[in-house]
Amino acid sequence: MSSMFCFQCQEAAKGTGCTIQGVCGKTSDVANLQDLLLYTVKGISIYAAKGRELGVTDIASEHFIIKSLFATITNANFDRDGFIARVREGIVIRDGWKKRLAGSLADVSLGGHDAAQWTLGTDEELEAKAAAVGVLATENEDVRSLRELLTYGLKGMAAYLEHAAVLGYHEAGAQAFLERGLAATLNDELTADELVALVMECGKYGVDVMALLDRANTETYGNPEITKVNIGVGDRPGILISGHDLKDMEELLKQTEGTGVDVYTHSEMLPAHYYPAFKKYSHFVGNYGNAWWKQNEEFASFNGPILMTTNCVVPPKDSYKDRLYTTGNTGYPGIKHIGEGKDGAPKDFSAIIEQAKTCAAPVEIESGEIVGGFAHAAVMGVADKVVDAVKTGAIKRFFVMAGCDGRMKSRNYYTDFAQALPGDTVILTAGCAKYKYNKLDLGDIGGIPRVLDAGQCNDSYSLAVIALKLKEVFGLEDINDLPISYNIAWYEQKAVIVLLALLYLGVKNIHLGPTLPAFLSPNVAKVLVDTFGIGGITTVDEDVERFLSVV
Structure with missing residues (x-):
């Protein structure tokens, strides 16, 4: 008996699936709780899809679905307690839908499914439930494959929807498909051909969502320009920002201006240098390091604090654990988390800025420029x-x-x-x-x-x-x-x-x-x-x- 099963990323153990601990570093209990959160989100989607048919939508429900899917992407969140809290919140949202649709429950397709009905218990009971609702609960190999292919496509789509949403851009059609697609993965009556059609429809909405995010980024920060990016370092203390979230990039640059602290990008944040809106910041120095998987060595030599804005977190080493911060949908046990600003206000990056002021400048690991x-x-x-x-x-x-x-x-x-x-x-x-x-x-x-x-x-x-x-x-x-x-x-x-x-x-x-x-x-x-x-x-x-x- 395996203690978990996950094969959503390319590094799945032995090319088949992780069964003891994720190659990414997530423990079996976290993997199972992620499965339970997905199961809960699918239960919510059963009701949300019906509500949408009746002209009823709920922003809180939409955001919860998107953020929950994003949190389960590989290397995003490793926080066991955080997932338990999300599951409990999800059940409240799901049952809120039940009350709202009370007069129409008899017409809710899949309303009798366990995902739409199971009830909360102790943390131990939640973990027992989590172990029973994972990928392998679908016994037919081909149906399982198509369901997971659709689910993973929806996870990627949710990530793009989240990035667009923080900039104030939304796509109702994609959100509706997200709910419909999630619910469909619970439907045992769908044929393989019907699941294939849903997978292809997911691609259609994938195009829509990528176009939406492109518009959100370019209308907010300008069209990327051909740019030479410095890969050396300055002599001032710095903050290293990794992940993908440009809104976090913007808020960090604004709050570090005039503080004597420089800002460097890492990995997927490198393209922030290409946007005109960020070029006005003289303390936006350059890019430090390489792809996400090298962060264990590169974060150690950076010397200053590091902000992880989205997925691509590697379990941190002690050499920099006290300098690592997460925000958004990222999380790791024992790591400081910077929450959302109240009532739409910017996030408060003062703690990471103050720590940066006490740190040495980064150790240079390369020099020169790259073009993008x-x-x-x-x-x-x-x-x-x-x-x-x-x-x-x-x-x-x-x-x-x-x-x-x-x-x-x-x-x-x-x-x-x-x-x-x-x-x-x-x-x-x-x-x-x-x-x-x-x-x-x-x-x-x-x-x-x-x-x-x-x-x-x-x-x-x-x-x-x-x-x-x-x-x-x-x-x-x-x-x-x-x-x-x-x-x-x-x-x-x-x-x-x-x-x-x-x-x-x-x-x-x-x-x-x-x-x-x-x-x-x-x-x-x-x-x-x-x-x-x-x-x-x-x-x-x-x-x-x-x-x-x-x-």
Whole structure:
């Protein structure tokens, strides 16, 4: 008997699933409580979906669903007590829906499901319940695979909805699908074909939500600009901010202005440097370090406090545990958490700022600059140059190498692949996968850098926009006729919604690595291969030859 089961990320133990403790570091009790929170959220969604049919919505319920899904994404939250509190809050919200829909309960589909009915008990009883409602509760392997594929897509979608929501942007259609999709994962009457259709519909809403977040970011902070980012350090104390939340970035910069404390980005926060709104801060010094999984060594040498704004938390070492802060949906036992401001006020970062003032300046671990900011507006600004380079043969092929980085040594494949590509190819990237090659000297093509970084994994929408624009410019009917190949590294659930969005847009022959998802059963994987040409990776030499041989 396993004490837990989780296979939602690429590093699932033995390529099948974590059964004792997560490779990410989460303990079995936390993993099970995350399952129970998901189960509770699905119960809420049964009623919320019915309420929406009747014209009744609830903002608190919507926010709870989004935040709960985000909290269960890989590497976001490890706080056992926090999950127990969330489950208890969720039951109150679910039962509130029951009272509100009292006159219509007989018409609530799945209203008799245990997820819609179970009652609270002691913490021990909650943990016993948690152990019984996880992934393996669905016995049929293919149904389980499709349910989890849909669930993980919804988790990624919820993350994007949350990022947009903090900036005041919402998408009612996506929220409605979120509730409907979650409830559907409890429906034993749905066929495999119906579940496949829901997965594809999730991709449709994934496109909508990524477009929403793109609009939220650019209308709030301006269109990203092509920017050189310093990767060295200054001589003043600093605060290191990691994760993805640009609102936290903005509030931290405002509150550190004039304090003598510099601000540095880490990992997925690097693209904050590309936004015009942040360039006015002279104490916004540069980027420190690399992808999320190197934080154990890089946080130690930074010397100052670190703020984790979203997922990508690694269980901290004692060398910096007293300098680590979480906020938003992140959490870790014993780590200081900065809560939301009251009544819409900014978060209070005074504690982290005061601690920073007592710390030494960061230890320099590298020097120089890296270039980024090639989101869709910037690329379209030089579209004529790009098109001419393609027409003259100076650029033979684009390679979309977006996605995630991770600990596995097999991910060095992506560094070797980038180096092995001929000089007439260009890499389009977004996400922390970029750290495998964004500091290599790969040169340029007529002034166009061979690595075009569009930003965070949250900015993957830019790559789709660029591809669709090129399709239009070249007068093509099919996006797959473009000289673009997709060799994507994945890690967690935001990568799942990006994949589903690309499939919805009609992109075929996407290659995923370093391994295919463990949650894809052989039959479900075959459907993706046969329908969309999804594939894995082999060796660098074989894959380069295969990609370049495509006409």
